[in-house]
Amino acid sequence: xxxxEREIGVVVxxxxxxxxxxxxxxxxxxxxVYLLNDRNLCIGRFSRYTKKFIKTPDMxxxxxxxxxxxxxxxxxxxxxxxxxxxxxVAVYTLSKHKETLEEYxxxxxxxxxxxxLAYNKKLTYxxxxxxxxxxxxTIYPESMDELYEILSxxxxxxxxxxxxxxxxxxxxxxxxxxxxxxxxxxxxxxxASHVIDPSEIMVQEVIPGGPSLLYSxxxxxxxxxxxxxxxxxxxxxxxxxxxxxxTFVESIYMPELAKLxxxxxxxxxxxxxxxxxxxxxxxxxxFKLLEVNxxxxxxxxxxxxxxxxxxxxxxxxxxxxxxTPITSFTENVKWMHTYTDIGVAVKEVLKxxxxxxxxxxxxxxxxxxxxxxxxxxxxxxxxxxxxxxxWATR
Numbered sequence: 001x002x003x004x005e006r007e008i009g010v011v012v013x014x015x016x017x018x019x020x021x022x023x024x025x026x027x028x029x030x031x032x033v034y035l036l037n038d039r040n041l042c043i044g045r046f047s048r049y050t051k052k053f054i055k056t057p058d059m060x061x062x063x064x065x066x067x068x069x070x071x072x073x074x075x076x077x078x079x080x081x082x083x084x085x086x087x088x089v090a091v092y093t094l095s096k097h098k099e100t101l102e103e104y105x106x107x108x109x110x111x112x113x114x115x116x117l118a119y120n121k122k123l124t125y126x127x128x129x130x131x132x133x134x135x136x137x138t139i140y141p142e143s144m145d146e147l148y149e150i151l152s153x154x155x156x157x158x159x160x161x162x163x164x165x166x167x168x169x170x171x172x173x174x175x176x177x178x179x180x181x182x183x184x185x186x187x188x189x190x191x192a193s194h195v196i197d198p199s200e201i202m203v204q205e206v207i208p209g210g211p212s213l214l215y216s217x218x219x220x221x222x223x224x225x226x227x228x229x230x231x232x233x234x235x236x237x238x239x240x241x242x243x244x245x246x247t248f249v250e251s252i253y254m255p256e257l258a259k260l261x262x263x264x265x266x267x268x269x270x271x272x273x274x275x276x277x278x279x280x281x282x283x284x285x286x287f288k289l290l291e292v293n294x295x296x297x298x299x300x301x302x303x304x305x306x307x308x309x310x311x312x313x314x315x316x317x318x319x320x321x322x323x324t325p326i327t328s329f330t331e332n333v334k335w336m337h338t339y340t341d342i343g344v345a346v347k348e349v350l351k352x353x354x355x356x357x358x359x360x361x362x363x364x365x366x367x368x369x370x371x372x373x374x375x376x377x378x379x380x381x382x383x384x385x386x387x388x389x390x391w392a393t394r
Contacts, residue, residue: 008319009033009051009078010311011069011105013094014059014086015042017337017370020379021301022084023047025311034078036069041389043371046378052076060170062093066100073104082106082318084311085295088166092119095294106318108272109294117268118292122163122202124264125289131267133260134286136279137205142198147189151182155205159242160188163200165291169244171195176242178206207288211237211246213280215254215287217261218303220273220313224266228313228326230303231257232335235362236344240353247341248362249299251306251333257287264289273300273310298370302335305368336363337370338380339387 009032012019020043023033027049034052035044038059045053054072057064073079083105085091095115098107109115117123125135138161139154141147160177162168169175172195179185185203192201207213211234220228233252237243261276275297278287296310303310306329316323348354372380383390 009081011083013090015044018296018298019044019086022311023049043379043383046382059089066097091295118294120163128289134288136288139203157206160192161202161204207279207281215278217257217276221265221270228308230308230329238340238344247337247344249335299335306330334367
């Protein structure tokens, strides 16, 4: 009994599919997992592997949220447990308050001096350019005057993109504003400047091609080296043009991405799990850096099926167990978020961009589902019942 009480558990901060992946990874190994989320309706709480669900204050209110989880450590006797974030708001809060939280928990999220280099895309792009990592052509006008100065140098279409995505997305429900000409860009800039500070606005070229040109280098990174890795290629996302969520991903090995991703993470002295996103530019054949997620990503459970269990690797490292580097993985395994992928496919078929036959063919082969599981069916049942709510809030 005493050894069970001393066992180090995990507190998953946030929800949705990525949280469920962490819960299942660790829960299947009998590691106790608590789920914290600021909404009662979340699929992760219904997993058989969730030992306890606890509703928190709004994660956006960082002082109140930190005070809550500090007190929670003593109240639930979970001092020394590991905090694992699943969204950018949680990453920001855990990183900014890492010193305080480490008095009560183990916090693998890097300190803010490191995390901000991934959190703020302007800083990420600066690091990339200094380390010969290609990025899309990007300009940073901090006023309307500066925007007018660069208008004649732009090739349309372009996108208005925030340096810090979570604040922008929370208010607009989109990751970018697209502009097909100068007038649309001016209007988009004005609109964006009412949502975020102009210093966070970026004007970026649109790399041609659909989501099939989007790739991610995913890893557990420590001391300048890759200790576990997976590379994925998207086939579909929601929405298809500038997606906020992947719906269908396939594992694939691309050595160039491993080199670029490693170079970037080494440059910022990163530790932990991350997804580094690229898009292949067919005009010059280069992979252009888009962003870095300093946490687990939506489809990280694909890696488990491919032989790389990222949450468990991180867990073992944090508790001091020796980990064996895993730099190979099973290719051609597919990950699917069932409901959203079907929704995307229906739209693509109606637009004439995809045939039903092509969609069915894409589903063939080894697959893992984001939510559905015979061993843990309740999250999928809950998601099915919650669909109207989920579609309205995401």
